Amino acid sequence: MSTEGVSKRFGSVQALTDVTVSFPPGQVTALMGENGAGKSTLLRILTGDHRPTEGRVLLDGQTLDLHSPQDARRAGIRIIPQEPEIIPHVPVAENVYAGSLPRAGLRRLDRAELRRRITADLARLGFDKVLDPDLLGSELTAAQRQLVEIMRALTGAVPPRAIAFDEPTSSLSEHEVEALFALIGRLRDEGIAVVYVSHRMKEIFRLADRIAVLRDGRVAGVVRAADTDEGELVRLMVGRDLSSLFVRQQVATDRVVLDVRDVTTDDVRDISLTVRAGEVVALAGLIGAGRSELALALAGDAPIRSGTVALNGRVLRLKDPRAAIAAGIGLAPEERKAQALFLQRTIRDNTSLVSLRRLSRWRFVKRRQEKDLAQEYADRLRVRAPSIEAEVRTLSGGNQQKVVLARWLARKPDLLILDEPTRGVDIGAKAEIYQIIADLAREGTAVLVISSELPEVLGLADRVVVMQNGRTTGELTRDQATEEAILALAMADDLATADDLASTAQTGETR
Template identity: 75%
Template sequence: MSRTNSPSLPDSPGTQPEGAPHDPEATPHDPHTVAVTGISKSFGAVHALTGVTLDFPPGRVTALMGENGAGKSTLLKILTGVHRPTTGQIRIDGRPVELHSPAQARAAGIRIIPQEPEIIPHLSVAENVYAGSLPRRRGRILDRAELRRRVEADLTRLGFADVLDPWLPGSRLTPAQRQLVEIMRALTGDTPARLIAFDEPTSSLSEHEVDALFALIRRLRGQGIAIVYVSHRMREIFRLADRVAVLRDGGLVDVQPADDTDEGELVRLMVGRDLTGMFVRHRVATDRLVLDVRGVTTDDVQDISLKVHAGEVVGLAGLIGAGRSELALALAGDLPLRDGNVTIDGKALRSGHPGDAIRAGLGLAPEERKAQALFLHRSVRDNTTLVVLDRLRRFRFVRRSAERELAQQYTDRLRVRTPSINHEVRKLSGGNQQKIVLARWLARKPKVLILDEPTRGIDVGAKAEIYRIIADLAKDGVAVLVISSELPELLGLADRVVVMQGGRITGELDHSEADEESILALAMADDLAGSHSGVTS
């Protein structure tokens, strides 16, 4: 979709508060524009937003960028009626409005596609899409004929008919299909959508699914819908956005056309400093073998053998479904082995015994930190000290002063942004939650640390800090295995890259010879071989 299809909007000088960054396209009083004016939001002594004035022009994609904790989520929650601003206004059709609930925001045409779709597992796709507005006969009985007519019409209209079975239960949906259900919710109903916010929508999607999502967003933009796009992935921003609005510490620092900026400038705006050296590390791998995996086979992976030495960072690459996360869980004892063995410093681990792995010195930061690693309603202290309580006991009792001291030591070391170590982990940003998972294992002083997608869903500043932590671990002699879907990350961090496809290792590349093309060739080896055999047959 060409950007020339987007309407030309006049400047409206004077709408920004004095001292705020000038947005050349700011039109808060345009009759077709949703805008916020002077929005501030405080939670007690914490100022989440301060004096933000920003419009969202119809037919344009506005990328909303900033570090975790910069105020992006708070701004989206104000737009969608979850939070009410402390000061300032939301303006629609040039008039101030108050949105007291998500239902009111939806009625006003404002929708959000959340980062983690809310799917009711025992209901069908159709019932999930129209939950709250299901067609009924005589006020009580579900009108299945009308539901079928409605969902089939909407699936056809949106182009989802070939990829989404309306009668599939929510529990059986893939991550991509869950996203499509949320998109259908946003685009159906009596009130047409005028603004749709996408919050990290590609975190669980394959490259093909990302392409399909972007095609849909461009189609929505062409229909005059304002799009707000939140992502930490720079490539997506420059591929999709018309303009970029950057928040830092709750304030709007700049709004720029996407074509007039670059990655380095956006990073500086977001974090207030230059991060060009964030992959710099001294390679200190030794000859001491720490992690030795031989012939490991489970229900998901076959005949996996790899080695990681002290002070070495080994990257594990592969496409979605290659078996990388399943291998990590097997090495940590969370999945039983059908064959093979795992040793740490020459000591064999028992299959299916996570406690053995922890005691031997292996730590795992899993891909789904909220579901698999954190107790969200417990404190920073509780989550940090979880795996070292045996070392903090005197007789049968945990020494609470020692526990507090240890938790404070590692939250300070990792620069965790939290009001206190007694703060609930669920209230922290994604980047700070990930640091808590790392702090837990650093407190245990591991010999081997497996990091599965360690920077997924976190901002560039937090990424730089996690890269620093990984470099420090390697410098201290820890053997590090990093699983990542971001190839620049693996290329910047790893001494060697091991590539998987279909549950098997298809190749290994030294840092000096690895590049994106060679990694992708190994990750798609079977597919490429199949296509070549098809041509020659």
């Protein structure tokens, strides 16, 4: 599969210009670029969602006339979208084979054949241990929804010739990621052309044979993975060196802003920690450690059963998110689309959401002040959009995250909790978000960051608090924190051995 001279224009916006790139069979080609570089537009052209303004798509040297995703599917081209489309009221098996369910007669579903088919396909794809075919779509986790989309793409009457994965690991556990990587290896060995879109460098270098980089809608370069490194890829993507992503300076004061004492919820136990003004504290740990659950409790979105939370010396009663916001706590949650943003509303609406009280008089919003506020923070955070009246759903992932941050910067909270603030954003947007965090700290905001990326934790944090199984297993200063020390605490079997493990990792001793 390949493109030849593909360009795409949306009104006055030139999304792609003269893109010529090949995706050879039996190879994994990584497609990289900043958010807004044109990756999604190119994928949609390959899969029939968009028609190119100029140029053509070829398969086996023959031009494909793709008018719809159905045309692409009939040609053997599949895409695993970043946001799965799941039917909530039917089980996994029916979600996977939607549109091609086995029938007994004209109307009746052949449940025996459906069971045989889903059991065989789960085993063949290696998902039988992580996906229950009887779960309803509404009961699936984000990771399980992703696996359903993968199964849809790999089953059907026409076998896949080319398959594109768009940020497939963003919501998967380590076990699920390994199953996916094994599957991609099998697809490559079977001669299928694999297109892999990701911002995660480790994944790219583990999987890819070739790497194609887009910048500003053009091909910036195509390189063999074995012949390049992260530095060259960053230069291709952003047109400059990012010699230092992290810009942290020691600006923390002695004034304690957040003081958590022995907090227990349904998900975490006996949590104690502090965050000072101007300090960035990272919560580290493996998936399921309880970090996000603690964040929700601090933001008033989960009941605290015992213990106290104090902000600036005042004990809070966090009965709901409104109480937390009023007290001076802001939360940018992990699932920004599901939990933070109104996708059909504008940048202006989303930015002003938690500041409406001070923008209103007699319950009427002062629209001029609201627009000025939204424009100020859109400019400050360099949100890339035609205007603040653009709907948030039209923005790239990095710009959507900036809108979430703009909301809280406009509110000026004393404590800002950031749960996976750079998940699914490109390297350039990451650098900008890191700068925003550094600016917040310099202005005296207490920042609590949850991140699963250890280099990010080490680069951002003044202190690292590590969690496992709903409890804290240790705390590391900036000087003490290493990847080995954090992982030792994150994987400690019990609290009694946590200190020993962390100490061993820091000193390099063997047990």
